[in-house]
Amino acid sequence: MSSGVGVSTPGNVAVQHGLGSLKAMERKVKVAEVVLRCLILGLGVLVASLVGTDTQVKKIFSIEKKAKFTEMKSLVFLVIANGIAAGYSLIQVLRCVVSAVRGSVLFSKPLAWAIFSCDQVLAYVCLAAVATAAQTAVLGEYGQAEMQWMSICNMYGKFCNQVGEGIVCALVVSLSMVSLSCVSAFNLFRLYGKNKGKAGEF
Amino acid sequence: MSSGVGVSTPGNVAVQHGLGSLKAMERKVKVAEVVLRCLILGLGVLVASLVGTDTQVKKIFSIEKKAKFTEMKSLVFLVIANGIAAGYSLIQVLRCVVSAVRGSVLFSKPLAWAIFSCDQVLAYVCLAAVATAAQTAVLGEYGQAEMQWMSICNMYGKFCNQVGEGIVCALVVSLSMVSLSCVSAFNLFRLYGKNKGKAGEF
Numbered sequence: 217m218s219s220g221v222g223v224s225t226p227g228n229v230a231v232q233h234g235l236g237s238l239k240a241m242e243r244k245v246k247v248a249e250v251v252l253r254c255l256i257l258g259l260g261v262l263v264a265s266l267v268g269t270d271t272q273v274k275k276i277f278s279i280e281k282k283a284k285f286t287e288m289k290s291l292v293f294l295v296i297a298n299g300i301a302a303g304y305s306l307i308q309v310l311r312c313v314v315s316a317v318r319g320s321v322l323f324s325k326p327l328a329w330a331i332f333s334c335d336q337v338l339a340y341v342c343l344a345a346v347a348t349a350a351q352t353a354v355l356g357e358y359g360q361a362e363m364q365w366m367s368i369c370n371m372y373g374k375f376c377n378q379v380g381e382g383i384v385c386a387l388v389v390s391l392s393m394v395s396l397s398c399v400s401a402f403n404l405f406r407l408y409g410k411n412k413g414k415a416g417e418f
Numbered sequence: 419m420s421s422g423v424g425v426s427t428p429g430n431v432a433v434q435h436g437l438g439s440l441k442a443m444e445r446k447v448k449v450a451e452v453v454l455r456c457l458i459l460g461l462g463v464l465v466a467s468l469v470g471t472d473t474q475v476k477k478i479f480s481i482e483k484k485a486k487f488t489e490m491k492s493l494v495f496l497v498i499a500n501g502i503a504a505g506y507s508l509i510q511v512l513r514c515v516v517s518a519v520r521g522s523v524l525f526s527k528p529l530a531w532a533i534f535s536c537d538q539v540l541a542y543v544c545l546a547a548v549a550t551a552a553q554t555a556v557l558g559e560y561g562q563a564e565m566q567w568m569s570i571c572n573m574y575g576k577f578c579n580q581v582g583e584g585i586v587c588a589l590v591v592s593l594s595m596v597s598l599s600c601v602s603a604f605n606l607f608r609l610y611g612k613n614k615g616k617a618g619e620f
Contacts, residue, residue, distance in 0.1 A: 287565070401607055
């Protein structure tokens with residue numbers, strides 16, 4: 217039976233030690249990636265359903281008025297952005313599972329570039345969506361007296377609360393996407409490691 | 419006199435070639451960084467001054483009404499974000515100039531982490547600022563009939579135009595910041611190159 221243990225020269229031990237810590241770090245990054253992608257998947261669906269199904273009917277004298285998210289473009293943007301983020305995360309989680317089952321890391325530069333680009337774009341889109349939705353929410357809650365824009369949340373309290381919950385979840389989604397874009401930047405740019413040929417100063 | 423040319427074995431030539439292309443890429447990245455930082459510096463100042471000095475007085479019957487950017491929190495956010503981006507870019511341009519004059523690259527991991535973090539945060543802040551300002555601009559231009567929020571740009575045309583120009587410039591600033599955050603991610607994560615100890619599969 218082969219034990220798999222090589223000859224332990226000091227250099228060999230150092231390389232093995234370096235390899236071990238590198239592997240441990242890579243494993244941590246992988247786990248963080250999967251956890252973040254699952255979080256985005258779950259919360260993205262939650263945001264889309266919270267905001268997308270949010271309606272409230274109000275009777276003002278005999279006129280029925282209905283508030284729904286489609287009346288605000290920024291809320292439509294929020295629902296779409298989080299829906300896309302959730303769908304994309306599902307695909308990415310499946311990719312992570314496949315590579316874990318196969319026990320191999322299919323890490324080519326083009327794939328790393330593709331994942332990096334998608335993560336970056338989605339992080340910025342999700343953040344822009346949550347920023348505009350929050351801006352709309354603030355306007356809805358407090359109005360803008362200088363422009364005669366009235367608050368609407370004292371009329372549609374339940375509607376506003378549900379949108380608020382959606383925005384909080386969407387903020388967590390955005391921050392997770394931001395962290396993920398750092399992870400995928402790490403995965404990509406370390407392929408361009410400085411010590412391929414020692415570069416020194418320039 | 420020493421010519422500085424070593425013995426040209428085939429392996430030596432290959433290493434020199436790899437070193438040369440690496441140096442060329444690093445130089446291109448450096449030039450792109452300086453150009454982008456100068457662009458952000460210039461346009462950031464332009465945005466802050468365009469939006470920050472924008473006022474319009476309108477006489478409605480005998481009442482004088484003045485539109486200015488401080489009435490909209492999102493425009494204040496835009497001015498502050500672009501001001502900070504411009505100031506930060508100035509410091510970074512100086513750093514680039516100093517390192518170019520010294521002819522050395524002072525690239526430690528902590529410094530790379532600091533630059534990466536600041537660039538990332540500023541990219542997201544600038545993008546969020548331009549998104550909320552654009553949302554306000556759309557509301558100002560078209561209003562929101564369902565909420566009885568009226569358009570104000572037919573009253574304050576000149577004010578709105580100047581804000582619009584500011585937002586276009588701010589969009590360029592944001593996209594430049596996004597590109598820069600990719601550059602600094604590249605500069606940071608390649609320090610964690612995969613080929614320090616050959617990692618293989620895990």
